[in-house]
Every structure is written in structure tokens, then in C-alpha cells.
Amino acid sequence: MKLVFLHSSDTHGFLLPTDYQDKDNYNAPFSLSRVSAAIKAEKEKYGADNVVVTDSGDCLQGSPLASYAHTVKDFSALKKFTDAYNEVGYDARCLGNHDFNFGLDYLTYYIDNNRADIINDNVLDEETNVPAFGREYKILEKNGIKIGLLGVTTQYIPHWEPKENVEGLKFVSAYEKVKHYAEILRPQVDVLAVMYHGGFESDPESGEATEPHRGENEGYKILTEIPEVDVFLTGHQHRRLNLVTKNTAIVQPGYRGEAIAEVILDIDDQTKKINSMTTKLIDTKDYDPDQKIVDTVKELDQNTQKWLDHPIANLNEPAPIENAMKGRLEGAPFVNLLQQMQIWFTKADVSATAVMSETAKGFDKEVTMRDVLLNYPYANQLCRVKLTGKQLRHIIEHSAGFLKKNGDQITFLDRWIKPKPLLYHFDVFYPVEYEADISKPAGQRLTKLKLHGQDIEDDKIYHLAVNNYRAMGGGFYPEYSMDKIEFTLDKDYVQMFSEYLTHGPIKVDTKKNYKFY
Known part of the structure; x- marks a missing residue:
């Protein structure tokens, strides 16, 4: 059988296909609405029972619409904003560094109103050392295949955020937590996938260092030192990545919803072992925006345009x-x-x-x-x-x-x-x-x-x-x-x-x- 992962990341609040430079242009080749349309088309193609839909964060900040939503203090705009993400039909998500930009009350409201499970292994309560948000992992079953999902974000967030945005939290190594939970989860599942709002400190294939190894990105270390991981669903660096190396399928789908990443695992029906892996990026420009998202945020978008022209x-x-x-x-x-x-x-x-x-x-x-x-x-x-x-x-x-x-x-x-x-x-x-x-x-x-x-x-x-x-x-x-x-x-x-x-x-x-x- 085929098991398909469809993955988005770093949409940065670009819900509609516009960058808001030209107020009348809604034909940009990106957006959550196009992501949603692409995901729904692929789910129909493969059958929902064969598909896992994930996202690795950076949703709350980045677009003018996201900035406007934050100015509405009663969270009513954030509610519509969150409803748009709920419309995509994610199975699980993790947090990104920019999701902390507007403070913990804003982030908590977003998490609480998210229908998808937020998986969080390395943002801890500093007193109890347990995950401060969401759940530690998720096991879901698709056509008899048990899939384990972990979620981590870059540990570097306290280097960028003001103290009040991370008060009471402890950010620990993504590598250390994936290693810990992979040992727990691997015996319980047939496929282990990791959502990571982080990227690669070294080239995934050659191992050549691409930046100083300071802990912001730990993808290469996770890839090479935690063999239990089958599918690595990454973000943060805004890169377009799709490859299979070291027995792991790796993807990263760019920025602002320009693409979704697809991983297809061919799995033996009897043994539940993975026979082969393939990866690709699907450009969303070829998909008309999901009308349900367009309708959900219509008033929010109109108010954003008025605010921008002030x-x-x-x-x-x-x-x-x-x-x-x-x-x-x-x-x-x-x-x-x-x-x-x-x-x-x-x-x-x-x-x-x-x-x-x-x-x-x-x-x-x-x-x-x-x-x-x-x-x-x-x-x-x-x-x-x-x-x-x-x-x-x-x-x-x-x-x-x-x-x-x-x-x-x-x-x-x-x-x-x-x-x-x-x-x-x-x-x-x-x-x-x-x-x-x-x-x-x-x-x-x-x-x-x-x-x-x-x-x-x-x-x-x-x-x-x-x-x-x-x-x-x-x-x-x-x-x-x-x-x-x-x-x-x-x-x-x-x-x-x-x-x-x-x-x-x-x-x-x-x-x-x-x-x-």
C-alpha cells in the first residue's frame, strides 16, 4: 500500500494569494488557500485513509493580514485567522519561532482553537520540565499502518524573543528530544515521522557545514544520529528540499505556501516494512484558491486593506x-x-x-x-x-x-x-x-x-x-x-x-x- 504525507510550513499568515503591495492583485503564486486546494486534490487522488497532513509552523506572523489580525485586541480576527488553518484539515502541527512573536496569550488562544493536534516535545515548562503546549506525540492509523508523529522547533527562540514572550518556558535541543521520544515511539509504530521547525546546519547529503553549528538548526544531526526517523518534515529555512538520503525522506516546502511537500512510502501489506520512498514538491500556483478559506477570511482581508491604506x-x-x-x-x-x-x-x-x-x-x-x-x-x-x-x-x-x-x-x-x-x-x-x-x-x-x-x-x-x-x-x-x-x-x-x-x-x-x- 501507499502512505502519503502532505506537508506545509512557513506560510507566515499569507492566507490569500496577495502580498498586499497592489491592493487589487490576488494572483500571487502562493497562499494558504492554494496550499489547501493542493492538499485536498492530493487527498482525493490517494484517498483520505492513505494520507497524513502536517505543518511545521511559522503561521502567526509575516503577512500584513497577520499584522492586522494582531491589532484586533479581542481575538476575533485571530479566530477567523485560525479558522482558515483549520479548514486545511491538518492531522498534526508543530510551532515555529515566529509563532511566539505576538506573546503567549495570543499563541495560547491560537493553540486552543486549533483543531489539529499541536505536537511539542522541546518547549517545556521551566518548573515541571514537561511540554508547555500540546502533546508529546501522536499515533494515528491509516489502513492498518501505525504512524508516530513527533514535533519540535528550533531551540534558538529565546535568542530572538523578548523575555515576556517566553516567560516560564525552557527551550531544549530538538535533537535531544527527538532522540528521547524516538526510542519510546519506534517500537509502537510502523512509520516514524518528525515535524521540525528547523533546518539543516550541514548539507544533508555531503555533510559539509553550511552554517555555524550553534543549535539553531539541528537537522543534519537528527538525520545522521537518529536512525529511527523515516520521514523528516522540516521548515524554518524557507528552502525547497525534497530528497531521500540515509534511509530518510526529507522535505521542506519553501515559503508563504508556494508549495506543498509530498512523501510517498510504499509499504508491504504483510510485514508493514517500507519498500521504497519518493519525495516531491508540488507548486501551489497551479491550484485555484480554496473557496472555503477565501470566504472565511473575506471580512478580515477587507479590513486589512482598509488598515493598510491608512x-x-x-x-x-x-x-x-x-x-x-x-x-x-x-x-x-x-x-x-x-x-x-x-x-x-x-x-x-x-x-x-x-x-x-x-x-x-x-x-x-x-x-x-x-x-x-x-x-x-x-x-x-x-x-x-x-x-x-x-x-x-x-x-x-x-x-x-x-x-x-x-x-x-x-x-x-x-x-x-x-x-x-x-x-x-x-x-x-x-x-x-x-x-x-x-x-x-x-x-x-x-x-x-x-x-x-x-x-x-x-x-x-x-x-x-x-x-x-x-x-x-x-x-x-x-x-x-x-x-x-x-x-x-x-x-x-x-x-x-x-x-x-x-x-x-x-x-x-x-x-x-x-x-x-
């Missing part, structure tokens, strides 16, 4: 960014405006930020909520960090290490582009004036680093404004640590832009303060 400020002059790549390498008025805002709120000496959206266009004179969310889509908070000049230099050197030189052209190293684009890790700094010679070895590239005309001094204390994701360890930068954070603002970037842009006349700094050569 003007929040008027600038004396535009603050554009021509395109994301050019903005990173050469700077842009919008990037400077963001830095100016961070300094205004924190009274820091220096500010660091990344270009957060590949489709960022910056601001025209009138700024709406849509403009803010399309340019800065993450639910980050702003921190002030205390550093020595030497530590600040190390941080800026690390950022310059993203780059390579081809003739006269400066580009990014391949590992920041593929297998997953990671350019939101590339920070630029303001108002320091700095230059980096990319022909020199990484770590020795800065040829100029001045603040207000004075060289940065190694032993002098400086204050840096930077988002909490970076300040708490995101992006593998040196020098950042929790003890260096002086304070974190209790505002997100939408709130900050609304306040900053309306506090009085703003002069957008248009000069370029850094150069790579």
Missing part, C-alpha cells in the same frame, strides 16, 4: 530605496531614515540595520501602514547595546565579510544567497563613516571607521541601536550577547514609525556614509 505621516521629501540589493551595497535614503529613527528612540551613538524586504521601495511623501509593513515586515523590537570600539569594529568587519570582489564588481558570497537567501543578516551602520577593501582577507577589511570625524577608539564605550533579533544572537555575528543589552523598547517598528514620522519635521539624510571597494 496614512500615518507626511514627509517633506521622499525616502526611496531603488532596489534592495543596491540599497545594501550603496545605501539609500530609506535606509538612512530607518537608522535616524533608531537613533532618535535610543539616543545611541551608532545604528545598525539590514534591508529587510527584497521588494522594499521606501517611502513616498505620504506614508501609509502598507508602506511600513512592506518595507519592514518583521515583528522586531529595538534595543540599545553597549560595546567597546573594538567590539563595534568586529561587528562591522563581520558584515563586510559577506562580500566578495569579481573584478570591479562587489557581490555577496554564494553562501548568503543559497541554498536560502540570508541577506537580511547583512547589516549596514550609521552615521559612522566607513570603508572596506573587499580584496583583503575577511576580518581585515576596514580601512576607515570614523564617527563625527573622529576614529573609533578601541577602548571607548559606544552605544549601538539594533533590533532585538540581532542583539540576541541572530545572524551569527560576533560580540552580541544578552548582557550587553542596555534596554529594549516596548514598541514594534510599525509603532515606532508612526511615532517618529509624526513627532515633527524630519530631514531625511541622503548622503552615503559607507563604501565597499
Whole structure:
């Protein structure tokens, strides 16, 4: 017989096929509504009794609709949002790191109103050491085949979230918990599957390290050291993965519902042993949106569009960014405006930020909520960090290490582009004036680093404004640590832009303060 897994991940609240840049365009090649249609078509093809439907998190945050839903304080919008996910018909799900972005009350409501079982093995109550949400595992039966499901998320969540969003919780190694529960569950089932909101720290086939092994992603360790796992349903890295290696079927279905992942196991009817495994990704662009989801969120979507068009400020002059790549390498008025805002709120000496959206266009004179969310889509908070000049230099050197030189052209190293684009890790700094010679070895590239005309001094204390994701360890930068954070603002970037842009006349700094050569 055939046993089929259909898997989604990292839909990030994109319930309908739109990115909300053009309010009349609902033809985008992604969305939960397309995911649902694809899953229902495959279930009909194989028969519901042969199909297991799973999801590995990052649903609550990411889209403008998700941001709007969070502004409705009585949870009525979150109820409709959750109803849309319930319509897909998941058998089981696990949590993602961004599902913690809006706090524990919001997350708990979502979990409690989810019809699918939330499987959670490694987010524990810090006092009792038992799973704080959901259940430890699930055993379900399909045509006489017993399937065990485990669910884990990246243990790195406390490095990114403010303390109140993880209060009372303990995040432990996904590897350790999968190993523990696999030994318990494997004797009870014919097939063992793991949902993991995490990815691979090394290439699944070659074993070559693809990032520092700090615990954010433990997929390769799970794959190679826990042979009990048959099916590995992953997420977090937004990669498109489907392969069979080391007797394990591995999938990861991209981002925003652009695809669903399918694993097909051919199982012997008598022995219940797996004869063969195949994997593939099914692009959802070929499926019309599920009308039930469209109807469920129609009012929520309409309210989102009205909210996005609400003007929040008027600038004396535009603050554009021509395109994301050019903005990173050469700077842009919008990037400077963001830095100016961070300094205004924190009274820091220096500010660091990344270009957060590949489709960022910056601001025209009138700024709406849509403009803010399309340019800065993450639910980050702003921190002030205390550093020595030497530590600040190390941080800026690390950022310059993203780059390579081809003739006269400066580009990014391949590992920041593929297998997953990671350019939101590339920070630029303001108002320091700095230059980096990319022909020199990484770590020795800065040829100029001045603040207000004075060289940065190694032993002098400086204050840096930077988002909490970076300040708490995101992006593998040196020098950042929790003890260096002086304070974190209790505002997100939408709130900050609304306040900053309306506090009085703003002069957008248009000069370029850094150069790579």
C-alpha cells in the first residue's frame, strides 16, 4: 500500500494569494488557500485513509493580514485567522519561532482553537520540565499502518524573543528530544515521522557545514544520529528540499505556501516494512484558491486593506530605496531614515540595520501602514547595546565579510544567497563613516571607521541601536550577547514609525556614509 504525507510550513499568515503591495492583485503564486486546494486534490487522488497532513509552523506572523489580525485586541480576527488553518484539515502541527512573536496569550488562544493536534516535545515548562503546549506525540492509523508523529522547533527562540514572550518556558535541543521520544515511539509504530521547525546546519547529503553549528538548526544531526526517523518534515529555512538520503525522506516546502511537500512510502501489506520512498514538491500556483478559506477570511482581508491604506505621516521629501540589493551595497535614503529613527528612540551613538524586504521601495511623501509593513515586515523590537570600539569594529568587519570582489564588481558570497537567501543578516551602520577593501582577507577589511570625524577608539564605550533579533544572537555575528543589552523598547517598528514620522519635521539624510571597494 501507499502512505502519503502532505506537508506545509512557513506560510507566515499569507492566507490569500496577495502580498498586499497592489491592493487589487490576488494572483500571487502562493497562499494558504492554494496550499489547501493542493492538499485536498492530493487527498482525493490517494484517498483520505492513505494520507497524513502536517505543518511545521511559522503561521502567526509575516503577512500584513497577520499584522492586522494582531491589532484586533479581542481575538476575533485571530479566530477567523485560525479558522482558515483549520479548514486545511491538518492531522498534526508543530510551532515555529515566529509563532511566539505576538506573546503567549495570543499563541495560547491560537493553540486552543486549533483543531489539529499541536505536537511539542522541546518547549517545556521551566518548573515541571514537561511540554508547555500540546502533546508529546501522536499515533494515528491509516489502513492498518501505525504512524508516530513527533514535533519540535528550533531551540534558538529565546535568542530572538523578548523575555515576556517566553516567560516560564525552557527551550531544549530538538535533537535531544527527538532522540528521547524516538526510542519510546519506534517500537509502537510502523512509520516514524518528525515535524521540525528547523533546518539543516550541514548539507544533508555531503555533510559539509553550511552554517555555524550553534543549535539553531539541528537537522543534519537528527538525520545522521537518529536512525529511527523515516520521514523528516522540516521548515524554518524557507528552502525547497525534497530528497531521500540515509534511509530518510526529507522535505521542506519553501515559503508563504508556494508549495506543498509530498512523501510517498510504499509499504508491504504483510510485514508493514517500507519498500521504497519518493519525495516531491508540488507548486501551489497551479491550484485555484480554496473557496472555503477565501470566504472565511473575506471580512478580515477587507479590513486589512482598509488598515493598510491608512496614512500615518507626511514627509517633506521622499525616502526611496531603488532596489534592495543596491540599497545594501550603496545605501539609500530609506535606509538612512530607518537608522535616524533608531537613533532618535535610543539616543545611541551608532545604528545598525539590514534591508529587510527584497521588494522594499521606501517611502513616498505620504506614508501609509502598507508602506511600513512592506518595507519592514518583521515583528522586531529595538534595543540599545553597549560595546567597546573594538567590539563595534568586529561587528562591522563581520558584515563586510559577506562580500566578495569579481573584478570591479562587489557581490555577496554564494553562501548568503543559497541554498536560502540570508541577506537580511547583512547589516549596514550609521552615521559612522566607513570603508572596506573587499580584496583583503575577511576580518581585515576596514580601512576607515570614523564617527563625527573622529576614529573609533578601541577602548571607548559606544552605544549601538539594533533590533532585538540581532542583539540576541541572530545572524551569527560576533560580540552580541544578552548582557550587553542596555534596554529594549516596548514598541514594534510599525509603532515606532508612526511615532517618529509624526513627532515633527524630519530631514531625511541622503548622503552615503559607507563604501565597499
